Amino acid sequence: MKRNRMKVDIASILVLLFAAGAQVTPAQESHIGGITGEATRGRHLYRRYCVGCHGPLGDGRGENAPWVDPKPRDFVTGTFKCRSTPSGELPTDEDLFKSVTRGLVNSNMPPWLPLTEQQRADLVAYVKTFSSRFREEKPSAPVEVPSEPAADQQSIQRGSELYQKMNCWSCHGKEGHGDGPSAQTLVDNRGYPIPPFDFSAGTRFKCGESNQDLYRILMTGLDGTPMPSSSSALTPAQTWDLVHYLRALQINAKYSKASSPPRTGGSVALNKQLVRRPEHADLF
Amino acid sequence: MFVFVLGMLLSLRPPARAIPAFARKYDLPCSACHEAWPKLNDFGIAFRDRGYQLGNEKDSPIWQNPSYWPITFRITPQWHRESSSNNVVDTVPGDPALGQTFQNVTTDGFDFGGLDIWAAGTLYKDISFSVLPSSDSSGSFHFENVFVRFDNLLGNRWMNVKVGKFELDNLVSEKRMLFLSNNGGFYQVYHYTPFREAQFLASNPLSTQVSTAFGLGDNQLGVELSGHSENSYTRYSVALLSSNEGNPGLPNRTYDGWVSFNHGFQVGKVGVQRVGAFAYFGERPTFLNTSLGAPVLGEGLGNKSFYRAGLTGLFYIKKLDFSTVFVHGWDNVFLGTGTAANAPLPVGARAPTWNGGFIETHFTYSPQLVFVQRNEFVRMSRQVFSTDPHDLGDVDAYSFGLRYYPFMFSRAGLALHAEYSLVRAYKSASPLPTSASPFGPDLRTSSVFFGLDFAF
Numbered sequence: 001m002k003r004n005r006m007k008v009d010i011a012s013i014l015v016l017l018f019a020a021g022a023q024v025t026p027a028q029e030s031h032i033g034g035i036t037g038e039a040t041r042g043r044h045l046y047r048r049y050c051v052g053c054h055g056p057l058g059d060g061r062g063e064n065a066p067w068v069d070p071k072p073r074d075f076v077t078g079t080f081k082c083r084s085t086p087s088g089e090l091p092t093d094e095d096l097f098k099s100v101t102r103g104l105v106n107s108n109m110p111p112w113l114p115l116t117e118q119q120r121a122d123l124v125a126y127v128k129t130f131s132s133r134f135r136e137e138k139p140s141a142p143v144e145v146p147s148e149p150a151a152d153q154q155s156i157q158r159g160s161e162l163y164q165k166m167n168c169w170s171c172h173g174k175e176g177h178g179d180g181p182s183a184q185t186l187v188d189n190r191g192y193p194i195p196p197f198d199f200s201a202g203t204r205f206k207c208g209e210s211n212q213d214l215y216r217i218l219m220t221g222l223d224g225t226p227m228p229s230s231s232s233a234l235t236p237a238q239t240w241d242l243v244h245y246l247r248a249l250q251i252n253a254k255y256s257k258a259s260s261p262p263r264t265g266g267s268v269a270l271n272k273q274l275v276r277r278p279e280h281a282d283l284f
Numbered sequence: 285m286f287v288f289v290l291g292m293l294l295s296l297r298p299p300a301r302a303i304p305a306f307a308r309k310y311d312l313p314c315s316a317c318h319e320a321w322p323k324l325n326d327f328g329i330a331f332r333d334r335g336y337q338l339g340n341e342k343d344s345p346i347w348q349n350p351s352y353w354p355i356t357f358r359i360t361p362q363w364h365r366e367s368s369s370n371n372v373v374d375t376v377p378g379d380p381a382l383g384q385t386f387q388n389v390t391t392d393g394f395d396f397g398g399l400d401i402w403a404a405g406t407l408y409k410d411i412s413f414s415v416l417p418s419s420d421s422s423g424s425f426h427f428e429n430v431f432v433r434f435d436n437l438l439g440n441r442w443m444n445v446k447v448g449k450f451e452l453d454n455l456v457s458e459k460r461m462l463f464l465s466n467n468g469g470f471y472q473v474y475h476y477t478p479f480r481e482a483q484f485l486a487s488n489p490l491s492t493q494v495s496t497a498f499g500l501g502d503n504q505l506g507v508e509l510s511g512h513s514e515n516s517y518t519r520y521s522v523a524l525l526s527s528n529e530g531n532p533g534l535p536n537r538t539y540d541g542w543v544s545f546n547h548g549f550q551v552g553k554v555g556v557q558r559v560g561a562f563a564y565f566g567e568r569p570t571f572l573n574t575s576l577g578a579p580v581l582g583e584g585l586g587n588k589s590f591y592r593a594g595l596t597g598l599f600y601i602k603k604l605d606f607s608t609v610f611v612h613g614w615d616n617v618f619l620g621t622g623t624a625a626n627a628p629l630p631v632g633a634r635a636p637t638w639n640g641g642f643i644e645t646h647f648t649y650s651p652q653l654v655f656v657q658r659n660e661f662v663r664m665s666r667q668v669f670s671t672d673p674h675d676l677g678d679v680d681a682y683s684f685g686l687r688y689y690p691f692m693f694s695r696a697g698l699a700l701h702a703e704y705s706l707v708r709a710y711k712s713a714s715p716l717p718t719s720a721s722p723f724g725p726d727l728r729t730s731s732v733f734f735g736l737d738f739a740f
Contacts, residue, residue: 048651049327052313052694064311064694103340108311110338113515114330116550204341 030093030125035117037093042126045119053108058130060190068108071192078133079189081222082207084142087229092139096124098208105204143219145212146236151244159245162238166230171196176249189224199249214243304739305356306331307694309348309405310338314697315651319605320687321697321739322460323646326548326556330516335412335435335444336405344409354405360701362735365392366466369728370713384716386725396421397464397735400428410435414450427532429503442511442520449505449530453521455546455560455596456607458501462646462656465731468683468705472660473611473640474501479677479712480668481615481636484622497529500564500592500611504530504540517548517556527566527587538587540566546596555600565591571624586625588616594641603648610641620668630669637666640679651692656703657684676723678710685733699737706730 030037046054055062058075065072073080082099083091091099100120103111112120128134149155163169171186173179176199188194197205207217218239221229230239307314314321317328324332337343367390375383398421404414411434418428431448435441451459456471463469477485477497485497506525512518523542528534546560569584594611613636618625620636640662647655660681667676685703706728713724 044650048313048315052316053311068311103338105341107340108342110310110312110331110340112327114326114517116326116556118550118553119555 028125028129030097030121030128032093032097032117032121032124035121037118037121037123037125039122039125039129041119042122042124045115045123046126049112049115050123058127064108070107070188070194071190072108074190075127075130077189077224078131079224081224083139083220083223084216085139085220086143086231087221087223090133090137090139092142093121093124093128095139096127097121100124102208104206106202106206143216143231145215145219146240148211148215148243149237149240151211151247155241155244156248157245158238159241159243159248162234162242163245166233166242168242171226172199176200176246186226188226194225199246203250211243211247214246215239218242304694304696305354305402305404306336307697309352309354311694313651313692313694314689315692319646319648320462320651320654320689321699323462324457324460326516329519330512333444333510333512333516333519334441335410335433337410337412337435343406345406354403356400356402356404356739358400358402358737358739360397360464360735360737361394362396362464362701362733363392363394364465364734365390365732367391367730370725372714372716372724383718386713386716392732399423407432414448440511441514444510444512446508446510447506449503450508451503452500452523452542452562452564453508453510453519453544454500454562455544455558455598456609456644459503461644462654462687463658463683463685463703463705464701464735464737465683465685465703465705465733467681467707467729467731468658468685468703468733471501471609471642472679472681472707473609473642473662475499476611476613476638476640476662476679478615478620478636478638478664478668480672481620481622482677488622498564498566498568498590499529502530504542505532506539508542517550517558518546519560520545525566527568534582537584538567538569540564548598554602557600558596558598560596561594562596563591563593565589568619570618570622571626586618588618588625590615590619605646605648607644607646608641611639613638613640617668632670633668634666634670636664636668638662638664642681652689653686655684655686658682673711673723675710677712679707680710681705681707687737696740697738701733701735701737703733704731705733 028039051062052064053062053068053072054060054075055065055072060072060074062072078090080091080095080099082104083089083095085091085095097120100112100123103109115123169180170182171178171180173183173196178196178198180196183196186194186196203209205213205217207213207222217227218234219229219231221227234242304314306312306317317324317331319325331338367388369388370386371389372384373387374380375385399419400416401418402414402416404412404416406412411432413432415430416428417425419425427449429449429451431446431450433444433446435444437443437445451457458471458474461469461471504523504525505528506523508521508523510519510521521542521544525540525542526534527538527540542562542564544560544562546558548556548558551557567587567589570586570588571584572579572581573583573585574580590613592611592613594609597606597608599606599608615636617623617629617633617635621630621633623629623633640660642658642660644658645656649655658681660679662679664674664677667674683703683705685701688700690698690700707730709727711723711726713727715721715724
C-alpha cells in the first residue's frame, strides 16, 4: 500500500514537473522561422548589448536610462509598441525580433542587424523572461494586412478627410507636423512626455517603413503611448486611405521595395506647402 | 644592428583604439561595439562602416547635447621588463680593446605608454571625421590619423570616400589588437623587412631623408573608396596612397595602392565567420637627387616596386575566436640590396621574397575577461644572396596574456593587462667584431608587461 502510494506521489511530482516545464519553456525560447532562440544564450548577449539601457532586471532602469530620451522599454510590464497583434496583446516572437533587427528610429535603440539571426532570436527569448505575461498569456493571431489598393488622388482625398474626422490632427497637427493642440500634453504609460510623429520630416516609423507597416500601426496602435488602435473605427479600405494620405505628407520619403509609393498627383501641391522642420518622432 | 632593430620595434608599437566618447554619445557600453576593447565585434564593425553612425536618425550633431565633446584620451601606466639576448658588450666595461662577448641585457621598471587624444564623430549626417594626435611616452606628438569621410554617397552604402591619414581597412587590425608589450604589441608580419634590407636601412643615410620603410599596420595618407553590405558582413576597400608611409609633407612623388575585400557568413549557432584578401603595392626611391653633391631632400629618384598580398580570417567558435593572417612579401632587388637604381647590382643579387602569418586566439570568458595568445612566424622563401643562410632573418614570435575589465560602463574603460611575449629573430644579432661571419647568432627578445590600460 505504502509502495503504491509512493509510486503515485512520484508520478504526481513528475507530472507536475513536466507541466511546469511545459509552461516555462515557451517563455525561455523564441521561434522565428526555423530558428529557435534560447534564453540561456540570450542572457549573455543581453549583458553585453542591452543591460546599459534596459537594466539587469529588464525594467528599463539601466545605468544610462536617466540620460536616454525616449526612455528604454520596461520589459517587465510586457507592453510593447511594435506588434502585429491587436492592442493590449503580447507581441509575437517575430515582432520582437523585427524590433531588435530594425531598431527604433529616433530613439537610442539601434538596429542590431549585425548580430546573427540566432543571436537576435536568443535575445528575444531572454527578453521574454522578464515579464510573467509571456508565461501566462499567448499572443493573438497577427492582424491581417489586406492587399493595398491603388494610392490614387481619390484615396488620398478620402484619407485627408479621415485624418480630420478621426482627430488625428489634434496630436499630429493639421499638416502632420506633430504640432497639434494636444501635442504638448502627451505622456506615455510611465508618465514621460512623448511627442507625436512629424510626418513632414520623418521617413521611417518606429515600427517599420513600408505602407504595410503603417497600416499595421494604425490597426494595432502603439501600446504604452497615446496612439490608439483604429481597428474598430476604420474599415480596411479606410485605413489604406489614411495610409496613403499620411504618405503624401512625407515630402522626404524614400520608399522601400516593400512599399508602393503613393501616386501623389494632387498631393504634390500639398507637399509643396509643407515646410521642413526638425523631426520629433516618438508617437509612431 | 641590434639597436636599429630594437628602435624599430619600439617605434612600431601602435596605440590601440577604443572610443569612450562614442559610448558616451550613444549611451552604449564598451562591450556593444567591442568584443573586448579595442577589438571590434560585428556590431562595432558595422558602426564604423556606417561612419560612426547608429542609423537611428540621431547621428547628426544637431541631436547632441551642446555640452557633448567628442574627445577620448588613453594612456597606460605600466610595469614592464624587457630582455634581449646576444648583445655584443665589452668584456671589460670601458675597455673595448680587451675584446667583446655576448651578453643578455635585461631592464625593468615602472613606465607609461604614449597618450592618445582622439576626437571622432559626425560633422553632419553622413559626414564623419577623426583626428588623433598621439604622443610617445616623452610627449612628442604626431598625428596618427586625420580624416574626413563622406558616407553613403548617393544614398549608397557601397560608396564611402575617406580623405586624409587613416588605417588600411584590413580584416585583422593591428590598431585594435589586444597586446601592448614592446614585443607583442605589433604584428611582425605587418612590418617585416628582410635582414639584408634592414641592414641597408640602418646604415644608409637615404633612410633618414626619404621614408623607404613600409608597414602594413601603419596608417597611410591618401583617399579611400569603401563599401559594405547592410550588416557589414561583406566589405571592400580601395585606396590610393602617397608613398611616404603616412608622413606629412611631400617627401616622395609616387603613389601606392591598396585593395581589400572580406566577407562574413553565418555558420549555424557558431556565429559569423569572416574571410578576406588584401594587397598593397607601391614604389620607394632608391637614391636622392643631389645639388652640388648634397642630397635634395624630398627628391627621391629611382623608384622600385614592392608588394604585400595576403589572406585573412576571423573565425568564431562560441567563446573562442581566431584571427588569422597570411602574408606574402616581395621587394624589388634594388630595394632588397639597398642599391641605387642607377648603380650596378651586387653580383648574384635576387629580389627577396618571404611568407608569414599568425594565428591569434581570444577566449572571451565574458565581456570583462579575455585570454589571448598569438603564434607568429615569418620565413624567407628567397634570400637576397643564394649564399645566405636559408633562415637568415626568419622570425618566430609567441605572446600570451589576459585583459580584465573590472567594470563595463558607457562612460569610460579600464583594463588590467598582463602579457608575456617572446620573439626569436634567426641569425639577426650582431656578430662579434672578431667573427669572420657577417651574421650573428639568433636574437631573442622578450617582454613581461603589467599595465593599467584606461580610456576616458
